[in-house]
Amino acid sequence: MSAPLFDAESLRMGPPPDPARPEAGTGTGSTGGSPVDPLDPTVRPRREIPEPTPLSSHGPATVLAMCNQKGGVGKTTSTINLGAALAEYGRRVLLVDFDPQGALSVGLGVQPHELDITIYNLIMERRVTIDDVIRPTGVEGLDLLPSNIDLSAAEVQLVTEVGREQTLGRTIAPALDRYDYVLVDCQPSLGLLTVNALACADGVLIPLECEFFSLRGVALLMDTIEKVQDRLNPELAITGILATMYDPRTLHTREVMARVVEAFGELVFDTVINRTVRFPETTVAGEPITRWATRSQGAQAYRALAREVIAR
Template identity: 75%
Template sequence: MSTMHPSERELSLAPRAASDEDEALDDSTNGSLGPTGRPKRHIPEPPLLNGHGPAKVLALCNQKGGVGKTTSTINLGAALTEFGRRVLIVDFDPQGALSVGLGIPAHQLDRTIYNVIIERSTTAADAVIRTGVENMDLLPSNIDLSAAEVQLVAEVGREHALMRSLRPVIDHYDYILIDCQPSLGLLTVNALAAADGVLIPLECEFFSLRGVALLIDTIEKVRERLNPKLEITGILPTMFDPRTLHSREVIARVVERFDDIVFDTVINRTVRFPETTVAGAPITVWAPRSAGAKAYRQLAREVISREVAMAR
C-alpha cells in the first residue's frame, strides 16, 4: 500500500462557523453512503483459522493525545477475539492508561513492559497478564516506562528493543496491538520498528489534521532506516459527530487526501466509552449491542480483510 507525503498546507482545513441548520444535519440521508462519504463496501466474514501465529503487529500511533488510541486498542483487540483471533495488547505508554482501562492496577505490578525491554532476565511471557476477555492478553505498563527512554539511549540497537522483546511470543498470537504514547520519541520509534503496520486513530477535528504530515514523515523515515516492511494499515476516524458540519468536512478532507487508506469504519462520539473505562472492560463486553461495539467489530473485520488482501 503506497504512502503519501501530504504537506501541512494540503491537510489544513479552514474552520468556519456552522449555522444551527448545519449542526442539525446528519448522514442519515446518504442512503448507501457511509460516514466517509464513500459507498459502503462489503467486508467479507473473516476466515476461520486452523492455528495461531505468527502475529501481525500493529502500532496504534498518533502524537496527538486524546484521539482514541487506547480506547481503540482495547476494543479492537476484544473485537478481534470474537472472530477467533488470539490477541496480545501492549501498553507502551508510561501513563499506563491501557492497563487501567482493563482494570489492572498497573502501579502495583512488579513486572511490566519496562522490565521486559530493560532487564535481560525478564521475558515478555513473564510479564503478560490474562485479561477478562478470553484470548486477549495484556503486556502492562506503568510510570517506570518513562525511564526507559533515557536508559535506552546508550544501548546498541536501541530502536529494536521492543522488537527483540516481542519476538519470543510472536508465534503465540494472531495480532499484537501496541498502544503508543502521544509523542514521536524513542518509545514510539521502537513501536514502529517492531510493527508490520500502523493504525492511525484520527479525531474528526481540525487541529488533529495538522500533525498527520509529521506522523507520516516519521513512518517514512522508520521504513527507510529501520523497518522496510512497515506499512500504514489504515486511518481510523474517531470522535465523529454526524450532526456537525465540521466533523463531516474533516472526514471529507481526510478521505480526499488518503482515499482507500481511510477505513470505512468511523467511531462516533458516545458516553459509552468513558463508562467502559470505569467498568474496566471493552465496550464489546460492557455494552455488546451498542453502536460503539458494532463499530469496533466492523473495524476488526476491515483489519482482517486488509491483512488477507495484502498477503495475496
C-alpha cells in the first residue's frame, strides 16, 4: 500500500496562534504586497492561474468525484456552481447526481419525485441507455444525470454483483467522449456508491467546511482514497481541497484553515468559498449562482475555482 497522504497528527487542533508573537512573521499576500496576517491563512501568495484557452473539440472527459463523508460541507453547492463555471469557460460538463437524496437535481430545478427514469435505472437495467437519462439544464454546455430515493436500493442490490465497484464507470463510459468534465456528487458516506465514484474517477475534489468536526473526518476519507488507489484505481489522485463556508470573522474558522494548509499545502485551492446568503437563494431558484447572482462574490469565487481546476 502507498505511503500515507498526510500525517494525521498535523490536523490536531492546537492552541490559537498569538498574533503578538514576532515569529509569526509577515510576507506577501494575495493582495500584492500587503503583510500576511498569521491568523488568516487565506491571505497567502497566489499562484499564477492562466486564463483558460478555448477548445476546438471536446472529450475525453476528466472525471472528478466531489467527495466528503460529512454532510453539509457544500459538496452539492460546489458541484453545481463549479460545473456552471466550467461551462462558462466553454467546457462541456456532465453532472452526476449519485446521492439518493437528489439534492443536486433539486438544485438545478428538477423535482426528483417526479422522475420516471434516473441514474438508478441506468445502472440497474440493461435496456436503459445513458441518453435516456441525461437531461439538459438551463446552462448551455451543462447536462445532468438525475437521481432520487430509488438509488438507495442500488447500494443493496449491487452487493451481489460481480465487479460491483466498477458499475458507475461502466455506466458513464459511453458519454465520456462528449464531455470535458464529469462531476460526480457523492452521498455523505463512504459506502459502495462513493467507492464506485472513486473507482472511476481521475481525481477527487474535497469540499471541506472550515469547522473542527469536518476536519476530523478527513482522515477517514483519506484512508478510503488510499484503499481505492491500492485495490481499484491506482490512477486516482487528489485534485484539490476546497475550503467552504469560510468566515474570516471567527478565530476557529481561521485556525481550521491554517491546519488544512499546514497538512495539505499545495493541494489546497487558493480559492476559498465564503459564507453568503446567496447560496440558499440559488437552491430555491434552482439555478447556479453564476446565473442567479452573476456578479456576486460567490459567483466570482467559483469562476476562480474553475480556472484552478482547468489549470490542474
